[in-house]
Amino acid sequence: MNRIDAHQHFWIFDPVRDSWIDETMRSIQKDFLPKDLSPLLIENNFSACVAVQASQTEEETNFLLDLAAQNEFIKGVVGWVDLLSDTVAERLEHFSKFDTLKGFRHVVQGEPDDFMLRKDFRNGIKELKQFNFTYDILIFHRQLPAAIDLVNAFPNQAFVVDHIAKPDIKSGDIFSWEKGIKELSKADNVMCKISGIVTEADWNSWEVADLKPYLDVIFENFGTNKLMFGSDWPVCNLAGSYSQIVEVLESYSTQFSSHEQNQIWHENAKFFYNLKI
8 A cells, every 4th residue: 555644744953943842842852854754654654745834934845845856755745835925826826836835834723713714814825726735724623613614715725634623632622623523524625634643642641542532523524535644743753653653543444445545545645735646
């Protein structure tokens, strides 16, 4: 099976730029580059990955594009561009020249809960479609109502929800998140990444049983044709190894047919990001 890791990051650690990697995350306060990821992909039967922005600058987008040009297994990049800018269309036209640049993301989880309702943000989202760019929705579960409003306002725009919208797995709270996921999944233009789950659980003591109710919800609502795997490496290292993250989904997905498993591990990411594989 040619698996695709649809969500991982690279960085050369900078304590100022990467201040979100605080002292509680000391284990990832270092460089993570393609040479570090490559053996993990091979070990776990992955042939490709999608590199996702971790800082909000165009320099970050260019950094990831350079890495993709140097490493054939990086088949796609989700970069950053200032969607609030009056010149966003010009910047999107510039970035449309790069075949490996598939879409963009803004760290909305760090913004006010009504950020996605802003007119200037939506003006930026409106421009993505003409260049066939996707958009990754990175939010906490409390921001799901705004995300639902956003995807319904742009029915022709391709969206994917990162990290299953970050439910509070550590506390076991599921109900408000589940309600939002049910509503969001009704939109035909939205997929969901099975990523970033273990880091929403207790980093030191999570068990598969803690994750299963959340996996049940996303599979029940999105189905195998709208879900894709992402490791969230190296952030996942805070709570488990790359292989442990893979094993969670491997174990859970044994209930599905080989065709359905291939959708989750390969086909959905290939389709959504238009990967040349």
